[in-house]
Amino acid sequence: MEDVTVRNLGKSFDGKPVFSNLDMTFVNGEVTAVLGPSGRGKTTLIRVLCGLERQDVGDVAMPEGIGCSVVFQEPRLLPWLTVEGNLRYCMDGEGAGRALEILSGLGLDGFKDRYPTSLSGGEQQRVNLARALASPERVLLMDEPFNSIGLGMKAELLPLLRERIASERKTVVLVTHSPVDVALMADRFYLMNDDGKGADGPFTLEIGKAGRKLDDDELGQQVHKLMKLMASLGKGARDPDELK
Amino acid sequence: MRRSTLTSSAYAAVGVAALVAIWQAGSMLTGNSLLLPSPAEALKALGTVVRTRGFFSDLWASALRVLKGFSLSYALGLAFGAASGSVRPVRYMLSPLFAALRTVPFISLSVLAIIWFPSGTVPVFVAFLMAFPIVASDVSEGMASVDPLLVELTKVYKVPWHKAVTGLYLPSLMPHLVSAFSQALGMSWKIVVSAEVLSMPSKGIGGRMDSARSFLETPELFAWTLLLVALGFTADAALGALRARAFRWREGRLWRM
Secondary structure (H helix, E strand, O other), X not given: OOOEEEEEEEEEEOOEEEEEEEEEEEOOOOEEEXXXXXXXXXXHHHHHHOOOOOXXXXXXXXXXXXXXXXXXXXXXXXXXXXXXXXXXXXXXXXXXXXXXXXXXXXXXXXXXXXXXXXXXHHHHHHHHHHHHHHOOOOEEEEEXXXXXXXXXXXXXXXXXXXXXXXXXXXXXXXXXXXXXXXXXXXXXXXXXXXXXXXXXXXXXXXXXXXXXXXXXXXXXXXXXXXXXXXXXXXXXXXXXHHOO | OHHHHHHHXXXXXXXXXXXXXXHHHHHHHHOOOOOOOOHHHHHHHHHHHHHOOOHHHHHHHHHHHHHHHHHHHHHHHHHHHHHHHHOHXXXXXXXXXXXXXXXXXXXXXXXXXXXXXXXXXXXXXHHHHHHHHHHHHHHHHHHHOOOHHHHHHHHHOOOOXXXXXXXXXXXXXXXXXXXXXXHHHHHHHHHHHHHHHHHOOOOOHHHHHHHHHHOOOHHHHHHHHHHHHHHHHHHHHHHHHHHHHHOHHHHOOOOOO
């Protein structure tokens, strides 16, 4: 079994629950999104999955010997190392080479000798993305990965992401507050409940495994459906069929 | 960059000129070279001092003590500072020691050391004890200032420890290492010479200054002091160049290693 699953997961800080009763399956070879507004413990979920925090209750089942790479919310680059030095810090030369290739696909060709202070926020975030994408680790965790990244760039990312998922048999978890990101990238998604207890889902998305870019109309419709679903769930009505 | 270096050294020259002018004015007002010799007299005395027999062996004896005291304090300060910065109980256990060493008057250490050690070892021992807490607390602070987000990055990507040391910890500590270096070195010179005046080893700048005092050779006292200041300036300048090299990444430009 290559999937990553969490069962009855709960975590609180200083007695204040961040989330509880989370049951989720992150299917190998797919992008599973966790959608919810800020303050629902999405970042904490990522931190528990990659082992930076320990859950209070429940289990995380990670296949034996499989590690994580993370796209952090912040770029987290070592300021005294060049872009290439940063990539080489986190992985071997082969991985760093792969990351540089990904970077040139993201419009950062010839940036390998630049220092992070000379990059814009969006450029730094692209290095963060490329670092995680190029890593050979099989589980890819993304925490609001598209901060200061434009819609066009997100669309460019999709084929790259699909290529990496196929070639490395990755399991991808995308945590975000943005229905647009979910519509663009995800195969399935969970919706974190307002009261912090559990999550609804998984819901499947049409975009599916084809990995093709949506045109503007399709994207608009997807986002519209997602917003409607979020609104209806917020009101207590539960009708996942709404989203076909 | 070049422009700002030029202007900053120009300002420094103005500062030096002002100090010399005040000194000159003071010596003209007192009109007594036993109380306050003029800059010219001090320079002349320096010329004489440099030419006296045994000058270099005195200078070398003191420099060697500085080197010993400084290296000892830097090496142990590094080890203790790193331990106290990364292990909380160690930090709590060591903090009273550092606090005590920072406040204890150098004179009480010197007097004790004179009882315990041969006269040549006293300055080394005292310099070590005075410089050690400076290095240790600077390094300890540096360890605490390592960006926790980057520590997490290192964990998540399973960066091997030797890569983490050279890639994350050393560069994070660098500003503290450099400042500890210059402070400990300056402190060692001051303390070694002062302790030599008290412990009277057969060779050393302190002994020469003490005999200049007893013969009321004030210009010679100034000459030795000038020499120490010049040594300090040189060390600072060398360190400044090193610092500029170590922190060029802050410029954010296209640099190649």
